[in-house]
Amino acid sequence: MTEHTTIVVSTEGRVGKIQLDRPKALNALNQTLMEEVVSAAVAFDADPDIGSILILGSDKAFAAGADIKEMAHQDYPSMYASDWFRRWEDLTELRIPIVAAVKGYALGGGCELAMMADIIVAGESAKFGQPEINLGVIPGMGGSQRLTRSVGKAKAMDMVLTGRHIGAEEAERIGLVSRVVPDEQANPVAEEVAELIAAKSKPAAQMAKEAVAASFETTLQQGIRLERRLFHSLFALADQAEGMSAFAEKRGPEWTHR
Numbered sequence: 653m654t655e656h657t658t659i660v661v662s663t664e665g666r667v668g669k670i671q672l673d674r675p676k677a678l679n680a681l682n683q684t685l686m687e688e689v690v691s692a693a694v695a696f697d698a699d700p701d702i703g704s705i706l707i708l709g710s711d712k713a714f715a716a717g718a719d720i721k722e723m724a725h726q727d728y729p730s731m732y733a734s735d736w737f738r739r740w741e742d743l744t745e746l747r748i749p750i751v752a753a754v755k756g757y758a759l760g761g762g763c764e765l766a767m768m769a770d771i772i773v774a775g776e777s778a779k780f781g782q783p784e785i786n787l788g789v790i791p792g793m794g795g796s797q798r799l800t801r802s803v804g805k806a807k808a809m810d811m812v813l814t815g816r817h818i819g820a821e822e823a824e825r826i827g828l829v830s831r832v833v834p835d836e837q838a839n840p841v842a843e844e845v846a847e848l849i850a851a852k853s854k855p856a857a858q859m860a861k862e863a864v865a866a867s868f869e870t871t872l873q874q875g876i877r878l879e880r881r882l883f884h885s886l887f888a889l890a891d892q893a894e895g896m897s898a899f900a901e902k903r904g905p906e907w908t909h910r
């Protein structure tokens with residue numbers, strides 16, 4: 653197994669787990685952490701024995717943003733030449749469903765990383781925010797786009813322009829997170845969700861994710877056409893025949909993920 657310095661990677665059944673592990677820096681996202689998270693996620697995506705990814709933070713912070721100390725001394729030529737933080741986009745191109753458990757701070761890049769997940773389970777202590785404006789910059793890992801698509805202009809402008817943090821209850825009310833649970837339940841519930849998804853037919857789950865994700869990119873008509881084509885294409889897979897036979901025979905399906 654690959655040696656990591658900023659994350660802990662493990663598997664639990666068909667769930668691939670990535671625990672952010674820079675607790676002293678509140679899991680601030682540096683270049684090493686980005687590379688390690690994305691590489692681990694890419695490997696899980698390609699592994700036929702893994703059906704979902706779970707991203708976990710620590711109790712005080714999911715992640716308090718990009719590593720400000722690492723960024724502070726960058727200049728425009730170095731940021732541009734390295735296309736700083738582009739690698740995170742590779743995470744968003746994965747087909748495998750991703751669940752994030754958020755407790756404590758999910759700020760700046762931390763909020764943006766959580767939004768790259770398909771489902772966010774928040775503990776009651778979760779605090780989401782895009783405070784970059786307080787550092788004289790703006791969101792740079794998709795916050796201005798993903799946040800706006802997920803919660804609408806009114807709340808996105810409020811968060812991005814004022815930098816204020818919102819709590820778990822408000823985050824659920826505005827549609828940023830899927831569920832809020834007591835803190836001690838956040839990791840177990842997120843794990844249950846990830847296990848439930850991993851127990852589905854992998855290609856069906858991937859196509860379900862692709863169809864929902866497409867709604868952020870396409871017109872309604874194109875999205876509905878894509879959904880129908882994906883639906884049709886599932887009839888080429890053994891899992892469709894198995895799922896429907898199992899229903900008729902009143903038994904649980906045995907997926908071959910093919």
Ligand code: CO8
Nearest residue numbers: 676677678680716717718719720721736737760761792793
């Ligand atoms: N980067 C680096 N170190 C951090 C960060 C961070 N984002 N956040 C916290 N830390 C460190 C602190 O410096 C401190 O280290 P040390 O003990 O060595 O002094 C340690 O973590 C603990 O932090 P605090 O003592 O500050 O803990 P508090 O409980 O007092 O406060 C807060 C917690 C409120 C979360 C506070 O730490 C804070 O405000 N952090 C910064 C939050 C922030 O501004 N995040 C946005 C960063 S910018 C960003 O994310 C841009 C992303 C897009 C980049 C795209 C490029 C193309």
